[in-house]
Amino acid sequence: MLSDQGLVTNLIKVAPDYYELTFRPPGILKAVPGQFLHLAVTGSHDPLLRRPLSIFDLLEGGKKCRLLFKKSGRGTALLSKFQAGEPLDYIGPLGNGFTIYPGSPWELLVAGGIGVAPLHYLARVLTESGIKIVFLLGAANRKQLLARSSLSSLGVEPLLATDDGSAGYRGTVGELLVDYLEKNPAPDRLYCCGPPSMIEQVINIAARWKIPVQASHEERMACGIGACMGCAFHHPEEDTNPTDYHYYRRLCREGPVISYRHRR
Amino acid sequence: MTVPDLSVEIARIKLKNPVMPAAGCFGFGEEYAQFFDLNRLGAIVVKAVTLKPVAGNPPPRVVETPSGMLNAIGWQNPGLERFLQDKLPFLRRFQVPVIVNLAGYTVGEYGELAARLEGVDGIAGLELNISCPNVREGGLAFGASPRQAALVTAAVRRNSRLPLIVKLSPNVTDIVEVAEAVVEAGAEAIALINTLTGMAVDLERRRPLLGNITGGLSGPAIKPVALYQVWRVAQRVSVPVIGMGGIASTRDALEFILAGAEAVAVGAANFKEPLLMLKIIEGLKDYLAGEGIDRITDLTGKLACPEGPPGGPGSGGSSDGAG
Missing domain, CATH: 3.40.50.80 (Nucleotide-binding domain of ferredoxin-NADP reductase (FNR) module)
Structure with a gap:
């Protein structure tokens, strides 16, 4: 996991307020479905925080990545202005993705x-x-x-x-x-x-x-890497007291994919 | 050409450079160690440690604001025992002073934390957190009054010989009074500022955006306030000041040093730029080399102010002198 700089190759509007951004990572990007990238939407410190976006598609053996997002605030509005040829600063892939069962029909x-x-x-x-x-x-x-x-x-x-x-x-x-x-x-x-x-x-x-x-x-995230404890998530199936240290998990690390087994 | 000397000494702790993370913005170091060698930092300041484990506040815990962010984490941490068992061994691998941020709900808890950390291998110093706006008891309740702040500081001082830093809140009428009181009670350095209390509103749902209703504002938005408070306190106390509040560049760090900070801490800006502290360390070297300055300490407090600055020391913290 490192911070990297990719190159935007395409940005298109796919529906009113919805955009698809394609970029090339500097090397090979390997990610499990459900993992996300933490994107810098500006070189300045306003807005201050990165934006977490899950990976929409990974092609050509990890040499091409597609992101799909909704323009819903300042950060995604700035992201929707990216153009081909611009660098894209990201951290990732981050988080716990989907578990895949290879033998499943x-x-x-x-x-x-x-x-x-x-x-x-x-x-x-x-x-x-x-x-x-x-x-x-x-x-x-x-x-x-x-x-x-x-x-x-x-x-x-x-x-x-x-x-x-x-x-x-x-x-x-x-x-x-x-x-x-x-x-x-x-x-x-x-x-x-x-x-x-x-x-x-x-x-x-x-x-x-x-x-x-x-x-x-x-969930709203700040660091995206598990340090700030900002993206707290309580799992309703977990048998913990509201006073336990682990009552809240970090959605950026223990999530964003959460498993439910209907035990309670 | 000689390499500029970035080393400083704060509260008997020798730092090879004056750059460290702000408590709470760096966890216990594990996550950022994936990005860079923590040995390059001046010091490591860990997240608040309490006597017992703490679950923290209900989400949402963070909200972005213009050039800043509000947080209301609420001291979520594994507690002292698990800090010593699970977190400290990792930090001991680095040849960097580790400063432990202590947080308590009673004066007795601060004292007990200090006692239990006395003689523990791998801890270079203590930072008392008496300035967190996000817990209902303790925290800011101690930092808001000079008398209470002095009581907590003295309780820790009695139980510990470790270097003692006290981190102050800007959410007070006069931060200088609190600073003077904690120095009198045994603080060897002052860290400031903690976050400014604030809130954000969800207009559509007509609700507060934070689960805790209120939170602490940090980021570049608070830099002018932090600079002002550092400048005031640095002139009035005899101990070193660690400046923080919105530092996001080398230039910001230099401004705090000119205002009187011996060292600086980087907080929320780490979230955007995990390598920012390294950039600032290199940037400080380049600046000194470029200016022909041998030591970073030659710049400390060298802000050239006109005589009798408005709102300056002695004005009782009022800024209306500028009018």
Whole structure:
């Protein structure tokens, strides 16, 4: 793990407020799906902090990296202004990624909104290992269903859900998941990423079918490497007292992917 | 050409250069050791250690603000026993003075922490944290009053012969009174400033952004306040001052040294630039060489002020003299 400087090769707007940035690392970038990069969005100290973005795709044996992000504040607004040829200062890959089971015949992936980013890279790694994928993709509306063509190029055709019914199932991706599980055999596990309310809904649904979940969470981070204790996360299944030192884990180190086994 | 001498001596601790991390911004060193050789630092200052393990505050614990950040970690740490067992052996590998930041909820706890660290191998000095704004008891409660601050300092002084630094809060009416009180009670150096109390609001949800409601502001946003407090305290106390608060460049470090700091600490800016402290050490060397100055100590406190500066010593901390 080191701080490195890549070279931006492309930045495109993929939907209103959503961008895809492609860069070349200085060498070979090796990362587990679910890991993130901590990006400097400016050379100055305003904004002061880096921005953590999970890896959306890693190509050409780690010589090309794609990031997908939503413009949602000052940092991502600055990131959306990057141009081809500019350097990109990053730390990483960081964090605990998804656990992959190489012998598994198939896997279920559930993404909400921008949460498709780490699951897209997971889908690439899984399909390249010959594992079949069922991908549920939800968003507010058709325009915000991201990465569909890229998933398609991996041979993954996601089942869709939109809140407004403009594409696929009308409703949340959680509701689509219930519909799917009622009609199909349950998987050995489920991978998910999305907004906090969506992750919570998916974990609750998975608990009813006793399906273990690996969920990638988001929290405000400062250092991103485990030193500052800023990205505290309490695991609801962990049997700790609120006064225990380990009651809060660091989402940047022990996460961002957290496992749920429905033990409680 | 001779290599400029960056060494300083603070509270009987000899440092090969005047650059160290600010407590709480460097964990126990393990994470940053993945980026650079910690032997290059002047000193290592570890995160606050309490007698018992502490879970810390509910999230969110950090919020970015213009040129800065608010934090409300709340002293999450493994406690003294596990610090000694799990963290200190790693730090002993480095040939760099290790300064342990002590935090307590009662005067007795500070005293006990000091007693238990007495004679422990690998500890060069103590830094008393009486200035954390993020805990309800202890912390700032001791740093806000000269009398309380002196009580805590004296309790530690009685139980320890280790070099003793006291870290002060800017969240007081007159930081000089507190500084003088802790020096009287046995402090051998003063570190300042800790964070400034602040808050941030989520307008959409009409809630505070921090789980703890309030937090401590750090980063370049607080540098002018920190410089001012360092400048004032350095003129009034006889012991060395370690300056910190928004340092993010060599130039910032030099400004603090001119204002009277013998050494400097880098805090929140480490998060952006893990190698920043090394850059500053090299930058100080280059500056001295370029200016033909032999020793960094030749610059300490050499700020040339006009006679009777407004808001200066003796004005009781009021800045309205500038008007």
